[in-house]
Amino acid sequence: MAEAKRTAKTKTTGKESKEKQVKRAEVVAETAPVEATPEADIDIEVGAAKPTAKAGKRSAKAERAAEEKESKEVRRAEKTARSDEKQPKATAKPPRSKTERASKRYREVAKLVEKSKSYSLAEALDLAVKTSNTKFDSTVEMHINLGVDPRQADQNVRDMVTLPAGTGKVIKVESIADDAGAEKLFAKLDKGEIDFDVLIATPSMMPRLGKYARLLGPRGLMPNPKSGTVSQNIDAAVKEARAGRVEFRVDQAGIIHLAIGKAGFGPEKLTQNAAAVLASVRAAKPASLKGVYIKSMYVSTSMGPSIKVETAA
Helix, strand or coil: CHHHHHHHHHHHHHHHHHHHHHHHHHHHHHHCCCCCCHHHHHHHHHCCCCCCECCCCCEHHHHHHHHHHHHHHHHHHHHHHHHHHHCCCCCCCCCCCHHHHCCHHHHHHHCCCCCCCCECHHHHHHHHHHCCCCCCCCEEEEEEEECCCCCCHHHCCEEEEECCCCCCCCCCEEEECCHHHHHHHHHHHHCCCCCCCEEEECHHHHHHHHHHHHHHHHHCCCCCHHHCCECCCHHHHHHHHHHCEEEEECCCCCEEEEEEEEHHHCHHHHHHHHHHHHHHHHHCCCCCCCCCCEEEEEEEECCCCCEEECCCC
16 A cells, blocks of 8 residues: 555656656746847848738738738839830920910911001091901991090090091981870880880980880980980981990990991091091090000901001091
8 A cells, every 4th residue: 555655646746747747848948048040130130020911901901902012002103104205295385365366367467567666547447448457348347445444433534526428337227206106115115125226215215215225225215315316306316326426435445436337438438437437536535534445446347457556546
């Protein structure tokens, strides 16, 4: 029995000694210095010693895909840079002038006009007739830039002038002088129908026309004493309107735009009309204006080049 006890004790002691030996070996392995290997050196240098997951953004497959994507982007950038070096850079073209954008026929007649030159009124109108390049009878226009401020009531230049040679247009004039003749006109206005170019009325009919101010006003057809379309002498007013009486007024920029006839009139008749307009414009000069009154002046035809006129003309 004593021998059995010694045998059990010996086995227990041997088992414990083996467990101690295993623990001691683990401690030694943990504390022992790790030998450097080429693979370890590479991992430390490139920072790849981090553990990778089996799946997800940190997996080896995801890392390889990211590296491939990055290399593709680098190759694409290099290819683009090489192609840019081969192709010359496109230079921006300067904007073309109005003459360069115009038709061939316009460019031909525009050569007759010297842009840097100011012509006399007669020369300018003669040149306007020559540069009329339309198949129809072009309208000749005057554009006069005044040194006024239209926002000032006393500088809002406005007047009526009768053109000696007429306007070249067939003008339809409508007149109302009494209630009997007005009913037919009012019936048309109620429907919004306008088939006339000038409307002349007596002062007694103006209160009834006030109802149609929004219809006639924007079209410049509302009778006005300043324009000579409100008169007791209806027959004389109608005759003047048909003879070529026109109204001019500065716009918001202080410029007068006015048609003075047709190119078919010829330079002589056009000069007569233009002289009448200039005389009326000069007579309408505001007394409070200081400085230059007529700053610049041009004449032109429909779809034709503009011609600068001497302001002293």
